[in-house]
Each structure stands twice: as structure tokens, then as C-alpha cells.
Amino acid sequence: MIDLGWLGYIEFSWKFFLAVGSIVLIDLVLAGDNAVVIAMAVKNLKGKQRTLGIMLGSGGAVVVRVACTFLVAQLLTMPYVKLVGGAVIIWIAVKLLTDSAEEEGHGKEANSIWQALWIIIVADISMGIDNMLAVGAASHGNLFLLLFGLILSIPFVVFMSTMLAKLMDRYPIILWIGAALLGKVGGEMMATDPFVVGLFNLPHWAEYVSMAVFVIFVCGFSKWILMRRNANGGEAEAHGVHAAVAVEPAKGHGGK
Secondary structure (H helix, E strand, C coil), X not given: CXXXXXXXXXXXXXXXXXXXXXXXXXXXXXXXXXXXXXXXHHCCCCHHHHHHHHHHHHHHHHHHHHHHHHHHHHHHCCCCHHHHHHHXXXXXXXXXXXXXXXXXXXXXXXXXXXXXXXXXXXXHHHHCHHHHHHHHHHHCCCHHHHHHHHHHHHHHHHHHHHHHXXXXXXXXXXXXXXXXXXXXXXXXXXXXXXXXXXXXXXXXXXXXXXXXXXXXXXXXXXXXXXXXXXXXXXXXXXXXXXXXXXXXXXXXHHHC
16 A cells, blocks of 8 residues: 555555446546536637636536545535526526527637637536535545646547537537537526425436436527527627618719
């Protein structure tokens, strides 16, 4: 056994390596949600800006997790924390989907890297609870294993978000799938908040109903927003054409 002081220890035993294996599997499974957020946030960035956004977003997310990990167990028992976090995720899902889909259709200028980073960090604070709690439980109080698990999530998230961002460029339907996934995560968080559970005493299946409802809400509400924007854009374009037509005869009359 190697004693690392306040960091914990490295023990060459099956129990230690079983904990390491558990952490790797947890990171592989749970990195997907964060990769979806990062991919959607950086989709409209180009070239080096996209790569930088993915690297900074993934690194920043891990820094936030390390800072928050020690508070997670206490936070999860408090009412409203998961309720508010879930609502934030729903809002982020709608915002990312409507912004990305609109820019896909109209060729708008890409978002700034700072806007993308802000969305990534806020989403990770809201969504990272499951990852932090799972890694914390698997580490059994060993700080070295805890930090190992959180840092290990960086390459997983970087790889998955890079791949997803490229796929979103080719297949816009993946944007909708990603937003639906975030809706599911947000619905699950809100349905399992201590305040909601205590107030309504919901059966276990209600959690799945909540997930389905918010998947439909995110996709339906986003579609409604996009239709409204397209309608308003069409009206503005029509007004511009009418104005141009009205000015042209006036110019011709003035020239005579």
C-alpha cells in the first residue's frame, strides 16, 4: 500500500481495483449526458473555437465537480435543490435546441465561446449531481480515487462531445434527440426532489411519467418557439419586400 497522506492511499488489492473499475464504468455511463450538453453548446462554433470550447468546457466542468463533490451528499437531502436543477436543465435544453435549430436553418453567426462555456458550466452544476454522488460512493471516502474518477471523466466527455458535435453538423435530428435526453434528465431530477416526493407521495412509476412529460414538453415547446420565430421572420421579410416595392415607383416618378 502507498500512503498519499491527505489524498488517501493506493492499495494493490482486488477491492481497490474493483473501486477503480467501478469508477471507470460510472464515468463511461454518466459522461453521455454532459457530452450532449457540450456538443449542443459548441455546435455553432467553428474550427479551433469548437475544440477550445470542448476542452475548456470539459475541464471547467470537472473543476466545478471537484469543488462541489464534498457538498453533494448534504445538498441532495435538501428540498428544492434537484427541483431547481431539473428546471434549469429543461430551460437549457429548450434554449440550446431552439438556438441551434434556428441557426441551422438560417445560417446565423455562431455563438461566442464564452456563451457556450457559461451554458456548459451551469448545466454541469445542475446535472453533475448523479456523477459526483456515484463516484463519491464508489471511492469509499478515498480522496485519491474520488479525484481520479472526476479527472478521468475529462477524456470521456471530450471524446463523446467532439463526436456528437460532428454528428449534429451532419444530422440535425440528433439535436432533437439530445434535447429529449436532457428533458428526460430534468424530469427525473424534479420528480425525485425531496420536496416533491414528500408533498405528493408519488409512486415509483410517476418518475417515468415525469420523464416522458418533460421529453414531450422540451420538443413540443421548442417546436412552437421555432414556428413562432419563423412566422415572425416571414412577416418581417414580407414587410421589407412591400416597402422596397413602394419606394421603387416613388423613385421612378421623382426621376421624371
